[in-house]
Amino acid sequence: MSNPTDTQDAVLALMSARAGHFPLESGHHGELWLELDALFWEPAALEPFANRLAELIRPHAPDVVCGPLVGGAYLGQVVATRLGVRFCHTERTSAGDGGLYAATYELPRALDARLAGLRVAVVDDVVNAGSAVRATLAALTRADARPVALGALLALGTTPAAVAASAGLPLETVATRRNEIFEPEHCPLCVKGEPLQRP
Numbered sequence: 001m002s003n004p005t006d007t008q009d010a011v012l013a014l015m016s017a018r019a020g021h022f023p024l025e026s027g028h029h030g031e032l033w034l035e036l037d038a039l040f041w042e043p044a045a046l047e048p049f050a051n052r053l054a055e056l057i058r059p060h061a062p063d064v065v066c067g068p069l070v071g072g073a074y075l076g077q078v079v080a081t082r083l084g085v086r087f088c089h090t091e092r093t094s095a096g097d098g099g100l101y102a103a104t105y106e107l108p109r110a111l112d113a114r115l116a117g118l119r120v121a122v123v124d125d126v127v128n129a130g131s132a133v134r135a136t137l138a139a140l141t142r143a144d145a146r147p148v149a150l151g152a153l154l155a156l157g158t159t160p161a162a163v164a165a166s167a168g169l170p171l172e173t174v175a176t177r178r179n180e181i182f183e184p185e186h187c188p189l190c191v192k193g194e195p196l197q198r199p
């Protein structure tokens with residue numbers, strides 16, 4: 001696992017990829033869909049990568065790891081256990097109004113008061129447009145928590161780094177993969193007349 005290319009290939013091998021024309025939760029369109037439902041099928045296979053992510057996050061000294069349901073929360077529990085810190089999840093509460101980044105996520109209400117002032121690392125299994133992690137950061141800000149890092153097993157394209165930078169956070173990733181996403185009005189697949197596919 002020390003060779004970065006081997007690590008990258010091994011992470012990608014955990015997810016099957018489909019090419020097409022897909023609507024993303026963020027409102028963007030993309031050419032890539034990753035099937036993530038089987039990512040946690042063999043927890044022991046995923047654990048070394050979750051542990052690697054935990055070690056990347058450790059220097060940021062979080063008190064809490066927070067991940068969006070579903071995949072980000074499953075991963076976040078493993079990372080939190082490895083780090084010996086607390087864990088919380090966010091849950092999508094609205095898909096939004098069709099605009100960009102309109103989906104909302106919320107923390108369990110009972111944890112709001114506990115999170116105030118704590119250092120929180122936000123983790124997700126994959127970050128693409130960053131809808132889930134952006135909305136999770138917003139929920140943490142509402143709870144007066146202090147985000148300190150954004151982490152992912154896999155970051156797609158350049159948007160995750162932009163999302164982290166705009167939040168003033170370091171981005172820690174185990175693997176990266178090239179990818180492009182498009183605002184609907186600038187989507188080349190729409191221009192070509194390719195119909196959107198349900199993932």
Ligand SMILES: O=P(O)(O)OC[C@H]1O[C@H](OP(=O)(O)OP(=O)(O)O)[C@H](O)[C@@H]1O
Pocket residue numbers: 024025026036037068069070071072124125126127128129130131132133
């Ligand atoms: O950066 P984004 O553009 O938000 O994409 C990444 C998100 O998509 C996946 O979740 P999905 O929507 O498949 O839900 P799930 O985790 O419940 O399967 C993944 O687990 C991330 O949360």
